[in-house]
Amino acid sequence: MAANKKNTTALNEKEGVSQPETLNKEIVKHLKKKQLSVKELVAGILNQNQADLSQAITIIESTAQKHQQQAKEIIEKCLPHANRSIRIGITGVPGVGKSTFIESFGKLLISEGKKVAVLTVDPSSSISKGSILGDKTRMEDLVKEENAFIRPSASGDTLGGVARKTRETIILCEAAGFDVILIETVGVGQSETAVHSMTDFFLLLKLAGAGDELQGIKRGIMEMADSIIINKADGENLKAAKMAKTEFNRALHLYPAKESDWAPKTLLCSAIKNEGISEIWEVIMNYFDTVKSNGYFQYKRKEQNKFWLLQTIESRLKSEFYANAAVKKELENQLNALDKNKTTPFEAAEKLLSITKKK
Amino acid sequence: MAANKKNTTALNEKEGVSQPETLNKEIVKHLKKKQLSVKELVAGILNQNQADLSQAITIIESTAQKHQQQAKEIIEKCLPHANRSIRIGITGVPGVGKSTFIESFGKLLISEGKKVAVLTVDPSSSISKGSILGDKTRMEDLVKEENAFIRPSASGDTLGGVARKTRETIILCEAAGFDVILIETVGVGQSETAVHSMTDFFLLLKLAGAGDELQGIKRGIMEMADSIIINKADGENLKAAKMAKTEFNRALHLYPAKESDWAPKTLLCSAIKNEGISEIWEVIMNYFDTVKSNGYFQYKRKEQNKFWLLQTIESRLKSEFYANAAVKKELENQLNALDKNKTTPFEAAEKLLSITKKK
Incomplete structure (x- = not known):
């Protein structure tokens, strides 16, 4: 409140x-002008060129297949300098x-x-x-x-x-x-x-x-x-x-x-x-x-890396499971049964898990 | 401290x-005496017989395949009374x-x-x-x-x-x-x-x-x-x-x-x-x-059921993924690469996720 x-x-x-005017407008203009190669972009980033940095970030943010491959390469080449x-x-x-x-x-x-x-x-x-x-x-x-x-x-x-x-x-x-x-x-x-x-x-x-x-x-x-x-x-x-x-x-x-x-x-x-x-x-x-x-700085960064690794795996496992059409349908049934006390959460979970196993 | x-x-x-003497000794004795059928146990539970209740819980706690099937049946029959x-x-x-x-x-x-x-x-x-x-x-x-x-x-x-x-x-x-x-x-x-x-x-x-x-x-x-x-x-x-x-x-x-x-x-x-x-x-x-x-009691119980359903699914998805031998081996490699800044958590996660997909 x-x-x-x-x-x-x-x-x-x-x-x-x-x-206010932001840098982004310039970047957009720049982007429209010329698409740089991965090599050029990385060189620009390491050379502290903000326009190139922006263009590379745009590639990272893109969902296009082509850009995703480029993004991987850019990140890989930047990692040693990060x-x-x-x-x-x-x-x-x-x-x-x-x-x-x-x-x-x-x-x-x-x-x-x-x-x-x-x-x-x-x-x-x-x-x-x-x-x-x-x-x-x-x-x-x-x-x-x-x-x-x-x-x-x-x-x-x-x-x-x-x-x-x-x-x-x-x-x-x-x-x-x-x-x-x-x-x-x-x-x-x-x-x-x-x-x-x-x-x-x-x-x-x-x-x-x-x-x-x-x-x-x-x-x-x-x-x-x-x-x-x-x-x-x-x-x-x-x-x-x-x-x-x-x-x-x-x-x-x-x-x-x-x-x-x-x-x-x-x-x-x-x-x-x-x-x-x-x-x-x-x-x-x-x-x-x-x-x-006291070493906590380095420790925390490593832990964060591990966290994101596991986090990514687990969220993908979940999202793929729940995206399954048969699971989606059965999940509704099971939640219904659960509401009516006709099953336990564990019994319902097993039924759902068996769906993707059968395949 | x-x-x-x-x-x-x-x-x-x-x-x-x-x-102190506990009920458990009696239960153990009881268990040794006679193994009741699912039907007998459920009748005993509904009849508020503590020895039967104890025996049924022992079945729930057992990891034997035979008991797991019995446990399911007992729980199912008890659910309407829970x-x-x-x-x-x-x-x-x-x-x-x-x-x-x-x-x-x-x-x-x-x-x-x-x-x-x-x-x-x-x-x-x-x-x-x-x-x-x-x-x-x-x-x-x-x-x-x-x-x-x-x-x-x-x-x-x-x-x-x-x-x-x-x-x-x-x-x-x-x-x-x-x-x-x-x-x-x-x-x-x-x-x-x-x-x-x-x-x-x-x-x-x-x-x-x-x-x-x-x-x-x-x-x-x-x-x-x-x-x-x-x-x-x-x-x-x-x-x-x-x-x-x-x-x-x-x-x-x-x-x-x-x-x-x-x-x-x-x-x-x-x-x-x-x-x-x-x-x-x-x-x-x-x-x-x-x-x-205010309805929170009923709401919370339903939410708890949902929580345990999803929790069970997600922990099983994870444990099965990480139990995969190839995943286990590659996870070590990827964590190593991560420690040395040779990969990102996301890149590493993708490599690992691709292992179970190949099959």
């Missing part, structure tokens, strides 16, 4: 702001100021000599055809920076598909020399979990509210957060933000220690006023010092 | 207490006093005219061959009650297997006229989740401790709890228990509202002194009033 209200307010605030960035996941409900935060944060990183890529995982872009994050690239300043690369969410039928494309895009961005990859998402379905599983550090953006804002946090999100940032901590909001900070810190304290040995912290910032941003970056650098020296 | 200490203390306390109990899950680390609590609680229920079955889900009983819950049935008084039925955990290779047998046992117990099924578990692996998925109400038992005891709660367990009971709230412990109650209530308040519309409560009790037990039962009755009138 509270989140909805905030949401509406935030959206109203922004009403009438015209959409894995060198730090990957930061950023989430928060619409209206919390993610774009403004990423803009301020990204500009700080660039001022420190970093190259910053901003990706998004937003399954709603394919479901509702209206992306929450992708279309309205409000990072007007960041988009102009030479060392920034902003790419809206891939579209796809499933979160799994969208997440896969983003993970492959990370590899390409890393090969193109980006030091920091920011991956933005919103609380749609399991997208936070997906982003958490492809990043090293997970940031939860919140607003200070009526004191009951903790209630609005989706189950599990707090546990994933390596840091909670209370945005819009300025002016009249400041007092409430400080109170929220205390409350969040108390809540974080209630969770068991993380495997990373990192104790999550709550921080305040005002992205629009550019306040508190460097403190956040310091905390993040502290985190990376900690996990790179 | 704290849990370990408590654990040791609790074990020491009990040292030298001889194991689903009439309330199912309460109980968890807590060793030393928290689960057995003592169940004994006090069970006796109260029996004094109110209920028939109480106590089952356990304890995958460690098969892994370590030394069950935490099963062997040391310390419910000396409860075991003597005519209207109580206590059955230790089934053994099995996997939690899934153990859970399945317990779920099927619930059906038999319900057919045998038990009104309340208590299902006990300890924090081993995913066993809490399994028990949560087969019960209507989930109780978390805790001890008051040094104030940091909240830290010891495994991720996700607090969110599952419909009530937290702080046991051993007596004598010198009482003050600490009251403080813990405040802290737990605050922590519970931080979670989003439950789908059941039920606001979890923290309660104090001293199972050994029989204090606070009837208050707990009142809260549980309140819960059932709430969820039976």
Whole structure:
């Protein structure tokens, strides 16, 4: 409820702001001009050419058979040059100021000599055809920076598909020399979990509210957060933000220690006023010092690779099973029988499993 | 750490207490005497004969082909008489006093005219061959009650297997006229989740401790709890228990509202002194009033059936895939390649999936 209200307010605030020009239009123009070969594209990526990077990502996102083979080759050639960035996941409900935060944060990183890529995982872009994050690239300043690369969410039928494309895009961005990859998402379905599983550090953006804002946090999100940032901590909001900070810190304290040995912290910032941003970056650098020296960084990346391998296998096994026409039909019968207590879940499962065996 | 200490203390306390006679010995004798037919067993179950119920459960737990067919028939015949109990899950680390609590609680229920079955889900009983819950049935008084039925955990290779047998046992117990099924578990692996998925109400038992005891709660367990009971709230412990109650209530308040519309409560009790037990039962009755009138009770049971159906299918699809010899071998290769950044999780998954397709 509270989140909805905030949401509406935030959206109203922004009403009438015209959409900025984005890099993407140039890329589209570029794409129309000339289709480069895999070899040319990879050379361009390694040469840090953003237009070539964009074209390669478009190939990854394509569902055409021809492109899928090309995508494989591009990724394979980029892999030896990947894995060198730090990957930061950023989430928060619409209206919390993610774009403004990423803009301020990204500009700080660039001022420190970093190259910053901003990706998004937003399954709603394919479901509702209206992306929450992708279309309205409000990072007007960041988009102009030479060392920034902003790419809206891939579209796809499933979160799994969208997440896969983003993970492959990370590899390409890393090969193109980006030091920091920011991956933005919103609380749609399991997208936070997906982003958490492809990043090293997970940031939860919140607003200070009526004191009951903790209630609005989706189950599990707090546990994933390596840091909670209370945005819009300025002016009249400041007092409430400080109170929220205390409350969040108390809540974080209630969770068991993380495997990373990192104790999550709550921080305040005002992205629009550019306040508190460097403190956040310091905390993040502290985190990376900690996990790179205790080995958790490397461990987590390997675990993430394993997770995605098994995840992909298991979701494919499932989707192929349930796509079977005979299974589909019998599943309905069995669910019916289950509803009427005429079978047990186990008996029903066995009947269904026997269908694909018979073949 | 704290849990370990408590654990040791609790074990020491009990040292030298001889194991009580349990029903199981009689059952074993009974089993040796005479193997009843499916028809006889079902008649016995419906006639509330505990020895027949026990023999039927033994058949469910058996891995022999012959017994599996019998088990199916027994369950099928019991199903129309099942689903009439309330199912309460109980968890807590060793030393928290689960057995003592169940004994006090069970006796109260029996004094109110209920028939109480106590089952356990304890995958460690098969892994370590030394069950935490099963062997040391310390419910000396409860075991003597005519209207109580206590059955230790089934053994099995996997939690899934153990859970399945317990779920099927619930059906038999319900057919045998038990009104309340208590299902006990300890924090081993995913066993809490399994028990949560087969019960209507989930109780978390805790001890008051040094104030940091909240830290010891495994991720996700607090969110599952419909009530937290702080046991051993007596004598010198009482003050600490009251403080813990405040802290737990605050922590519970931080979670989003439950789908059941039920606001979890923290309660104090001293199972050994029989204090606070009837208050707990009142809260549980309140819960059932709430969820039976708002439809959540029926909804949750249907959802649980669906969950177990899909769960069974998916775990079988996985286990069969990974059991394939060629997959096993190639999985190692692919994990190696992944470690060396020579492949992506998605590419590796495709290679593995193609193995079973070729056949």
